Amino acid sequence: MSSFDFLMQGLGAALDPMLLLYALIGVTLGTMVGVLPGIGPALTVALLLPVTYGLDPAGSLIMFAGIYYGGMYGGSTTSILLNTPGESASIVTALEGNKMARRGRGGPALATAAIGSFVAGLIATLLLAFLAPHVVKLALVFGPRDYFALMVLAFVTVSAAFGDSTLRGLTSLFVGLALACIGIDQLTGQARLAWGVPDLLDGIEVTTLAVAMFAVGEALAIAGNHAGTDDEVIAVKGSVWMNRSDWKRSWLPWLRGTFIGFPIGSMPAGGADIASFLSYSTERKLAKSPGKEEFGHGAIEGVAGPEAANNAAAAGTLVPLLTLGLPTTATAAIMLAGFQQFGLQPGPLLFATNPGLVWSLIASLLIANLMLLVLNLPLIGLWVKLLSIPRPWLYAGILMFATLGTIGANPSAFELGLLLVFGIMGYAMRLFGYPIAPVVVGLILGPMAEQQLRRALSISQGDWTTLFQSGVSATLLALSAIALLLPLVLRAIGRGKALSQFGGDED
Secondary structure (H helix, E strand, O other), rough: OOOOHHHHHHHHOOHHHHHHHHHHHHHHHHHHHHHHHOOHHHHHHHHHHHOOOOHHHHHHHHHHHHHHHHHHHHHHHHHHHOOOOOOOOHHHHHHHHHHHOOOOOHHHHHHHHHHHHHHHHHHHHHHHHHHHHHHHHOOOOOHHHHHOOOOOOOHHHHHHOOOOOOOHHHHHHHHHHHHOOEEEEOOOOEEEEEOOOHOOOOOOHHHHHHHHHHHHHHHHHHHHHHOOOOOOOOOOOOOOEEEEEHHHHHHHHHHHHHHHHHHHHHHHOOOHHHHHHHHHHHHHHOOOOOOHHHHOOOOHHHHHHHHHHHHHHHHHHHHHHHOOOOOOOHHHHHHHHHHHOOOOOOOOOHHHOHHHHHHHHHHHHHHHHHHHHHHHOOHHHHHHHHHHOOHHHHHHHHHHHHHHHHHHHHOHHHHHHHHHHHHHHHHHHHOOOOHHHHHHHHHHHHHHHHHHHHHHHHHHHOOOOOOHHHHHHHHHHHEEEEEEEEHHHHHHHHHHHHHHHHHHHHH
């Protein structure tokens, strides 16, 4: 069967009323959390992990993907009307979108963001559907050493991509890898790092760590930051629609943003943030009058392109997640934990063992994209009212929800204690600038990397050079080294230029 046939089958399954309800819940929650500053899709999916423990796997995963897409949509609302991005990928949208709103053109800014998101999400989801099977075919030829090298690449790129310091990213990763060693060794049956505590023999629950680090840690960090915000929400004046000139100036940025965002989102070191910045830079260079003069003062191209790019990147992150089991964003890492919660391991075998679930998930993204277009523009007034919720109420609710969800999934006082310990650790890491996502990625992928490494060494009878004897593994390890060293070199060059410039100014 072709990819088109599988997609049509998935679309038929996704039209099941219960799956449609899960998709609607997901996109609604995603839009809500995208609108609320400081609450991202990763936090929301982490909160829902324990709640969905006993639910249908397909419905839960469809809901998680809907939250991811909805978060990308909703983030533009606060960027445009409040100049406060709801999530990091919408930072660029605030540059031009808020200035448009201040000029009384908030309606067209919201419209081009919503329609651009729809166009990008539609095209990128179709690209996902037709490219994923080809990636799976390539991945099926991977041996243990190739998989280990692939995970090393994922470790390095995730550590380098999150946060401002590669060293801090790697430190966070090794914290996650250390936590992954706790429990019973899968090959020897020996207890490791359990310190005689029976509750640790099963290892650290990914769900507990994810909820603690993303939800509890974030709530504590906000509570510890007493600086409030007095930003005023700009009212949307006139029609929430675009005139002929707006359409003419937006459609090419939508397409360019889509084809910039999708491949960048698919790369291990990519992500929506990079895609949106690159799209904005591209639109600024390609702009013609009157748009060229408007950049910096409210150019519609500066909203259309980045919004399309970050939504296309969201679909792009699902390519390595579904085909290789590799998360490239914090939300993708939590979604990977969601798969494992139901005993599913994303990767090439998932397409063979659970094709119905995979294709239903991909098809549901098309439906969710249409739902988001319907939800965003007509209900803009409702989303803006969410900004009036007091922050203390919001984060107190998050703490309560995190606690109840953890108790519901694992009714254990010890698990609740771990939730508190990891929550405080997440707060401390935020306080000192250490990224959170590499810890979760290390805990999830650590056991898989260890298993593949030990298999490779068993096959080669302990010969470490086998890791470099395969063309695939050698290439991936070389890319890992480049990904690790390149940011250090670029930072050193940047510091050198800054010092020379400072010295020249002093002379």
